[in-house]
Amino acid sequence: MINLDAKIPDGPIEQKWTDYRFHTKLVNPANKRKYKIIIVGSGLAGASAAASLGELGYNVEVFTYHDTPRRAHSIAAQGGINATKNYPNDGDSVFRLFYDTVKGGDYRSREANVYRLAEVSSEIIDQCTAQGVPFAREYGGLLANRSFGGALVSRTFYARGQTGQQLLLGAYQAMANQIHAGKVKLHTRMEMLDLVVQDGNAVGIVTRNLLNGEIEAHSAHAVVLATGGYGNVYYLSTNAMACNATAIWRAHRRGAAFANPCFVQIHPTCIPQSEEFQSKLTLMSESLRNDGRIWVPKDPNEDRPPNEIPEEDRDYYLERRYPSFGNLVPRDVASRNAKNMIDEGRGVGPLKNGVYLDFADPISRLGRGTIEERYGNLFEMYERITDENPYEVPMRIYPAAHYTMGGLWVDYELQSTIPGLFVIGEANFSDHGANRLGASALMQGLADGYFVLPYTIGNYLAPLLGTEPADTRGEAFVEVRRQVRDRLHHLLSVDGSRTASWFNKELGKILVDKVGMERSEEGLLEALQAIRNLRAEFHADVKVLGTNESFNQALANAGRVWDFLELAELMTLDALDRRESCGGHFRMESQTPEGEALRQDDEYSYVSAWDFKRIGHEIEEELHKEPLEFEYVALSQRSYK
Amino acid sequence: MDVTLRVWRQQGPEARGDFETIPVPDVSEHMSFLEMLDIVNERLTLSGEEPVAFDSDCREGICGMCGLVINGHPHGPQDGTATCQLHMRKFKDGDTIVVEPWRAKAFPIIKDLVVDRSPFDRIVEAGGYITVRTGSSPDANLIPIPKPAAEASMDAAACIGCGACVAACPNGAAQLFTAAKVAHLNLLPQGQPERWTRVEAMVTEMEKYFGSCTNYGECEAACPKSISIDFIAMMNLDFFKAKLKNRKRTGQAAQ
Numbered sequence: 001m002i003n004l005d006a007k008i009p010d011g012p013i014e015q016k017w018t019d020y021r022f023h024t025k026l027v028n029p030a031n032k033r034k035y036k037i038i039i040v041g042s043g044l045a046g047a048s049a050a051a052s053l054g055e056l057g058y059n060v061e062v063f064t065y066h067d068t069p070r071r072a073h074s075i076a077a078q079g080g081i082n083a084t085k086n087y088p089n090d091g092d093s094v095f096r097l098f099y100d101t102v103k104g105g106d107y108r109s110r111e112a113n114v115y116r117l118a119e120v121s122s123e124i125i126d127q128c129t130a131q132g133v134p135f136a137r138e139y140g141g142l143l144a145n146r147s148f149g150g151a152l153v154s155r156t157f158y159a160r161g162q163t164g165q166q167l168l169l170g171a172y173q174a175m176a177n178q179i180h181a182g183k184v185k186l187h188t189r190m191e192m193l194d195l196v197v198q199d200g201n202a203v204g205i206v207t208r209n210l211l212n213g214e215i216e217a218h219s220a221h222a223v224v225l226a227t228g229g230y231g232n233v234y235y236l237s238t239n240a241m242a243c244n245a246t247a248i249w250r251a252h253r254r255g256a257a258f259a260n261p262c263f264v265q266i267h268p269t270c271i272p273q274s275e276e277f278q279s280k281l282t283l284m285s286e287s288l289r290n291d292g293r294i295w296v297p298k299d300p301n302e303d304r305p306p307n308e309i310p311e312e313d314r315d316y317y318l319e320r321r322y323p324s325f326g327n328l329v330p331r332d333v334a335s336r337n338a339k340n341m342i343d344e345g346r347g348v349g350p351l352k353n354g355v356y357l358d359f360a361d362p363i364s365r366l367g368r369g370t371i372e373e374r375y376g377n378l379f380e381m382y383e384r385i386t387d388e389n390p391y392e393v394p395m396r397i398y399p400a401a402h403y404t405m406g407g408l409w410v411d412y413e414l415q416s417t418i419p420g421l422f423v424i425g426e427a428n429f430s431d432h433g434a435n436r437l438g439a440s441a442l443m444q445g446l447a448d449g450y451f452v453l454p455y456t457i458g459n460y461l462a463p464l465l466g467t468e469p470a471d472t473r474g475e476a477f478v479e480v481r482r483q484v485r486d487r488l489h490h491l492l493s494v495d496g497s498r499t500a501s502w503f504n505k506e507l508g509k510i511l512v513d514k515v516g517m518e519r520s521e522e523g524l525l526e527a528l529q530a531i532r533n534l535r536a537e538f539h540a541d542v543k544v545l546g547t548n549e550s551f552n553q554a555l556a557n558a559g560r561v562w563d564f565l566e567l568a569e570l571m572t573l574d575a576l577d578r579r580e581s582c583g584g585h586f587r588m589e590s591q592t593p594e595g596e597a598l599r600q601d602d603e604y605s606y607v608s609a610w611d612f613k614r615i616g617h618e619i620e621e622e623l624h625k626e627p628l629e630f631e632y633v634a635l636s637q638r639s640y641k
Numbered sequence: 642m643d644v645t646l647r648v649w650r651q652q653g654p655e656a657r658g659d660f661e662t663i664p665v666p667d668v669s670e671h672m673s674f675l676e677m678l679d680i681v682n683e684r685l686t687l688s689g690e691e692p693v694a695f696d697s698d699c700r701e702g703i704c705g706m707c708g709l710v711i712n713g714h715p716h717g718p719q720d721g722t723a724t725c726q727l728h729m730r731k732f733k734d735g736d737t738i739v740v741e742p743w744r745a746k747a748f749p750i751i752k753d754l755v756v757d758r759s760p761f762d763r764i765v766e767a768g769g770y771i772t773v774r775t776g777s778s779p780d781a782n783l784i785p786i787p788k789p790a791a792e793a794s795m796d797a798a799a800c801i802g803c804g805a806c807v808a809a810c811p812n813g814a815a816q817l818f819t820a821a822k823v824a825h826l827n828l829l830p831q832g833q834p835e836r837w838t839r840v841e842a843m844v845t846e847m848e849k850y851f852g853s854c855t856n857y858g859e860c861e862a863a864c865p866k867s868i869s870i871d872f873i874a875m876m877n878l879d880f881f882k883a884k885l886k887n888r889k890r891t892g893q894a895a896q
């Protein structure tokens with residue numbers, strides 16, 4: 001039986017974190033060196049946690065499958081990071097960011113966690129600036145802000161279109177400092193393939209050295225997963241090629257509850273797929289919607305080039321349907337509307353799989369120079385990929401899987417249902433509910449790593465004083481290593497006729513179609529069957545060449561696809577269970593007369609936490625519910641009319 | 642379009658490598674170069690041959706993971722473009738394309754087109770940071786930074802650590818990478834307290850692995866982020882000054 005006690009401190013919301021920090025157990029500074037902590041993943045959350053824990057005096061071991069921590073996909077975030085500094089004097093506050101985040105998440109997140117996130121957001125900016133992150137500045141030398149993703153205050157800090165890169169370099173450099181100091185040990189090209197649980201506690205991990213296939217066991221007093229999201233389950237997503245769910249999925253199979261797996265964010269402004277072979281979709285910053293106007297032709301049979309289609313034959317559908325927010329509606333709304341246009345046959349481009357994002361208006365109003373200054377690098381990137389000049393021809397955009405709000409269940413201390421296993425960043429489910437607001441992912445990753453985990457982990461570690469990390473020669477480790485070897489052996493021995501990436505692609509098609517922007521009971525049931533069959537086919541027909549004892553990229557990928565094929569089934573089960581629409585989860589059966597997402601608060605105001613039981617042809621999971629209570633934010637129907 | 646690849650194949654770090662000729666018929670000009678390689682690998686696998694190992698991750702030109710020498714040019718023929726953003730439309734039907742890994746002594750080959758670039762991390766670990774404990778920072782607006790300084794720092798900080806500068810350099814030098822990392826921090830007020838120790842430590846570490854700079858300027862031409870070699874001049878000046886400043890400080894300290 002899993003324990004879903006969120007351990008939310010008592011007291012008024014603005015006092016909870018302060019009180020928690022006062023009451024939490026502390027580890028004496030001189031004793032911190034007696035502890036060892038494993039961190040898997042070196043993106044914003046992992047690197048910031050490693051740096052901070054190393055500074056405190058803990059011994060930290062960091063594992064990444066990349067050749068250097070700098071490759072983590074946090075690096076690709078473009079837009080910015082939110083914080084409640086209120087430098088622009090436009091009325092921002094901790095409470096407002098808290099309120100916006102809970103509302104934006106369509107009331108499916110935990111109030112206390114979100115409030116804490118808003119509370120520490122300001123410190124993140126201080127920390128990063130001190131580290132030398134070159135944020136954009138005003139001419140007076142002070143920090144610049146912009147509004148982002150339809151927020152009504154300017155609270156977003158940014159470094160050109162490369163905010164994620166600069167924040168990651170900041171965290172990575174802070175970690176490098178600790179590596180230099182000997183407090184952090186970095187293991188590169190090492191992939192975690194399983195979690196080791198002994199007497200109910202997480203005590204270590206089993207890794208595969210990607211260079212030579214060596215299976216190694218590592219133990220510690222606590223294990224932290226900072227391994228990001230699972231958007232690549234859709235195959236085509238804005239995630240990097242190697243992003244995967246293996247670490248969190250294997251932890252789930254060892255007893256960590258998986259929360260809200262069906263909550264996925266589909267980002268509206270990506271470059272549409274051009275042909276079947278495409279390997280990933282490229283995101284273009286949401287900021288483009290500040291000026292660009294989205295439209296499709298009124299006539300599905302329109303064959304004139306866009307510039308020759310007169311105004312009266314165009315449908316600016318977002319401006320028409322949402323006069324007050326227009327092109328700036330939240331991501332889930334913009335994405336679903338684009339899908340509807342394409343389903344109506346009004347898509348544009350050679351494959352009729354996009355909608356226009358047109359800059360002709362702003363260019364004639366503001367001049368090309370202004371548009372170039374604002375979006376030059378994005379226009380250049382678009383042209384590089386599509387060979388079309390967006391200053392002259394409207395861009396084509398289409399939604400793509402981008403961010404997963406679901407993840408391993410964690411309590412207020414960011415601890416999973418397995419004691420000793422902590423989960424931070426995108427890998428956990430905690431702060432974004434059913435939809436994440438723009439510029440909030442970077443904030444959450446760094447909040448968890450710099451300012452939350454370093455306090456909460458102490459509460460778990462303090463009573464362990466005097467104990468040694470588990471013996472990696474012990475039975476628990478030996479057994480997990482054997483299972484890891486067996487899985488690798490299985491992949492190499494099937495010798496079928498399809499590559500693992502073919503299976504990933506097929507899985508993606510099922511999910512995009514039936515567990516994507518719109519979900520129905522019928523479609524989800526079909527998806528369940530299709531996923532189960534595909535998984536069976538995978539185990540009978542996958543082809544992986546080479547050996548385990550070598551640098552074998554196909555083998556590494558096949559293991560990740562295997563886990564996706566299991567996770568996809570759980571996502572579908574979760575989507576089936578939630579017969580309401582909320583945020584990015586749109587159930588056809590639950591919509592307002594205008595076709596907007598309709599929540600069913602009486603029935604579904606809970607976090608779904610799935611407990612793994614067993615897997616055969618079908619997966620067996622038990623659903624537990626953590627009820628969500630809202631004391632500070634009044635639930636309302638989101639409206640962007 | 643149809644192309645022919647001449648690809649470097651090498652089983653492992655110690656193995657002997659050679660070029661393999663692989664005909665690649667029927668690819669689209671809209672493919673990225675790496676998507677073309679994906680197809681090559683898919684075809685190789687299905688015919689029972691081991692796929693070509695190559696590194697890539699974000700495929701948006703920002704993570705710095707990818708990097709191939711294409712027809713003799715690191716990251717290929719297009720200026721300011723990482724391999725992952727290069728498209729087949731830059732080649733002609735019938736072309737023979739030579740694909741090699743980064744060639745530099747400091748970057749030993751792991752397999753085929755994959756190399757080990759870990760010396761870059763050693764350079765950063767030697768001093769490429771500002772020491773600031775989490776939680777000990779003042780308000781972010783306490784120190785105004787002139788916009789031009791912040792912009793110049795950002796120009797340097799745009800480095801993605803791909804290693805093309807080293808691959809392009811006839812000497813296998815890493816001056817552009819190191820200079821970008823040094824300048825990013827040394828240009829900012831926050832970076833001043835450690836400015837002189839930083840540059841000396843990073844340059845010293847760099848010299849353990851890489852060749853010397855003789856101002857060819859190939860690095861700037863190959864850089865997918867078009868980072869300027871002006872930063873190398875800045876680093877050299879700072880290094881020179883540091884030799885004096887650090888010595889003076891040593892003399893004053895009770896060591």
